[in-house]
Amino acid sequence: MRIILLGSGSYSGTPKPFCGCENCTRARRFPIYRRTRFSLYLGKLKAIVDPSPDLHYHLEHLNEKVEQVLITHPHFDHIAGVPELQIFEKLTFYSHEETLRVVKWLQEAFVGEKRWEHVSLSFGEWKSFGNFNVLHFRTPHKPGDVAGGFVIEIGGKKIGITGDTGPEILKDEKTLESLTDLDLLVVEMTHRESIPGTHLGVEDALRLVELTKPELAVFAHISHNNYPHEILERKVMERGIRGIVGRDFLHLDI
Numbered sequence: 001m002r003i004i005l006l007g008s009g010s011y012s013g014t015p016k017p018f019c020g021c022e023n024c025t026r027a028r029r030f031p032i033y034r035r036t037r038f039s040l041y042l043g044k045l046k047a048i049v050d051p052s053p054d055l056h057y058h059l060e061h062l063n064e065k066v067e068q069v070l071i072t073h074p075h076f077d078h079i080a081g082v083p084e085l086q087i088f089e090k091l092t093f094y095s096h097e098e099t100l101r102v103v104k105w106l107q108e109a110f111v112g113e114k115r116w117e118h119v120s121l122s123f124g125e126w127k128s129f130g131n132f133n134v135l136h137f138r139t140p141h142k143p144g145d146v147a148g149g150f151v152i153e154i155g156g157k158k159i160g161i162t163g164d165t166g167p168e169i170l171k172d173e174k175t176l177e178s179l180t181d182l183d184l185l186v187v188e189m190t191h192r193e194s195i196p197g198t199h200l201g202v203e204d205a206l207r208l209v210e211l212t213k214p215e216l217a218v219f220a221h222i223s224h225n226n227y228p229h230e231i232l233e234r235k236v237m238e239r240g241i242r243g244i245v246g247r248d249f250l251h252l253d254i
């Protein structure tokens with residue numbers, strides 16, 4: 001099953017305008033180190049997970065039809081690409097009711113009439129949609145009340161996406177259990193150190209993978225102020241984890 005990490009970065013992307021840090025300076029010189037805002041393409045589902053503000057650039061390269069859109073939470077870097085989806089007449093959005101409210105507002109303000117459907121997901125409940133099943137689980141992630149991740153079952157494979165999450169997820173037994181037996185876990189690894197109730201640092205992202213033991217882990221949503229790419233790769237390797245530090249347009253076959 002083909003999966004493409006369209007964007008591997010966090011809120012401000014790398015390079016962040018006017019920033020002179022090592023990662024930003026390097027990304028300006030060598031495009032392979034650029035990180036656009038987080039987004040994922042699931043080929044079999046023709047689905048985008050999190051239409052980021054860089055969606056136009058992502059679609060331009062992807063050049064494939066999208067039919068479904070799953071959104072983890074209504075923060076700018078995960079939802080601002082909704083108006084760019086206007087090139088698709090028919091779409092189905094899946095998310096929590098609160099997130100769908102923002103989707104509908106963006107549609108009304110910038111898109112207009114379309115055959116777009118909105119499917120509301122409650123946290124902690126599996127829902128079946130014929131060829132795939134989805135669990136939307138809540139994550140601790142400020143600011144705002146609503147944030148979550150997904151577990152998606154499709155074609156005999158099970159894919160987990162943490163979305164943005166604080167380190168408290170490591171103590172959430174129920175969520176940890178839903179994240180076991182995964183073929184792929186896409187884990188946020190935003191900063192060098194965790195920020196309570198907000199984001200995972202490197203150590204806690206690695207811990208989450210050690211606790212849930214997926215077949216393959218991909219680390220994403222990496223901020224410009226995290227360690228340079230090769231240092232992150234070394235940290236993953238030293239732990240003996242089957243994991244890849246994400247890059248934009250990383251292709252996976254699971």
Ligand SMILES: [Zn+2]
Pocket residue numbers: 010011075077078164221
């Ligand atoms: Zn984010």
Ligand SMILES: [Zn+2]
Pocket residue numbers: 015016019020021022023024025224225
């Ligand atoms: Zn920077």
Ligand SMILES: [Zn+2]
Pocket residue numbers: 073075141164
């Ligand atoms: Zn967020």
